[in-house]
Amino acid sequence: MKKKGAMLLVLMFMMLLGGTVASAHAGHSKPHGLTVLINGVQVQSAANHRWDGKAYVSAAQFAKLFDLEATVSKDRRSIAFNGQTITDIRWHQGEATAWVRELAKAVHAQSVAWDQEQEEVYVLALPKGSVQITPVVPAMGEHWSNPQAGDLPTGPIYGVYNGKLVFLEYMIAQEDFVNGTDHANLAGMKGVPSPSVVQLDIEFQATGHEGFEVPHYDIHAYFITEEEQQKIK
Template structure:
């Protein structure tokens, strides 16, 4: 009898352990950022190897509306139909790559060590122009906006600065450049520091005397680590 009871207890403990492990997998913290802005929701989770994100929280950082079908199976976001909706903790969620595609994001990166997903969402037509430049990162832009910009700095998939290049002669002649493009309609982190550097002889891409104006979203210490 004692052996039977011991066997039942062991089965019970094993079952509890299995449920706990499964629950731990479902509820582990997943950090999600869009251009450095947090998509805050306890519904962000991993299921079957896919990262699902709170649909409403993701739409909120873009200040856009989302419509979820009555059967909770599909949704319309930014004019795109999302067909893989999963209800989790009472919230509709969708795969991060589907959401990124709906806003025309350039990249989605994942850091397994920190359990952090990062969506790089820059204006349409923005492409990578250079490899990593020390203490700056890659340079991305829409060729139609060159040479003034905006130019976006990206390092390891993350947005680190926005840049404008203004000719020295424009300052001398009092030329104005109103309403330059930027991050309108997109999530944007806070500017932490700004560098204004005079390029006496210009450089590749803008070969006349001009000023490079970098507004950084990272600290100077973080900037120095970019190699």
């Protein structure tokens, strides 16, 4: 009987705690789990959640995908990340989470998109300095690159469609293959999260095309399926 009485007291106490916690957040929207992707790579954390219309993401796991660290201040009210101080933070499930737009800003991300139906946040974070250089090309998407860094015409060139990373491209002159010219240590996805390559296209452009008017090979590493690729209009 004593054991049963003790168990009953414990259960009542837990119920009381549950009621207290629930009432403490009256008037606020409850946290919701959500999926957070950076260039299609998922930020793995159960702490990711939505609160009052804003997406909060595990700062440590977000930083880890960039091989960086997010350092919490001693008073636990801010986070130092990639030279920025982020103050819009929430502690959730024992983790320090930060507003995704502040984290994205710290890594110079190009855009942050929210898919309400899928409960998904997508951060497009290409290497710093990448800008759009073409409109949407059917079955490909927009082309982005960093002309100031001398990436063109060889690349890397990034394909983007509806704010999502679609492909990584390089253009190699036919003459380079004939002459045995090396193209070593190309930048590619250095410093940013990279999804898995789903398919690879190597196309010979006999007369070249706008942007590279010599015979060359276009090399596309696609991060989407061919079926998804053909839907790009």
